[in-house]
Amino acid sequence: MKDRTIEATEGKISVLFVCLGNICRSPLAEGVFRSLVAKAGLQDHFVIRSAGTGGWHVGGPADERMRTTAQRYGVSLDDHGAYQIAEKDLETFEYVLVMDRRNLEDVRALDSAERHSEKIKLFRDFDPEPGDRQVPDPYYGGQEGFDAVYRMVDRTSRALLEHLLEEHRIRVDAT
């Protein structure tokens, strides 16, 4: 099984994207955000991971339809191994960004002492066009659902990166 050990997050901006199965939406958010960070040359500033609230797909690859969709935009999800979120992840990560309200409820339930409420947020809270602030689950639908998810994840990831760079006062030198 893929090694999901998390390197030291000290001094880094750590982001965990969370959905239900960790095979469609959160692996896409991880891949898209990672690719934006790499393009900006900022990979050393970040620890970026994803997780599911459910354990059905643990150790398995990202959904084939999501992989193909991402690949079309130059984002590879081939290195993915699904992971189920655990309570300790709420200690490790500084931002826990969930895809829908069911995820929000499930992750909050893991935080029984309510010590991490501040860091658990809907990912689309950062979307400049937030709609209902959820990324819909494309799993049981058609290709148009995967395309729509790609567009909202891409748009939100760009805004999220800008927000985090501002919050952490990281400057990107224009080249």
Ligand code: 4NP
């Ligand atoms: P995801 O989609 O939460 O975006 O990874 C799903 C994938 C699988 C299942 C549900 C949602 N499932 O029930 O197996």
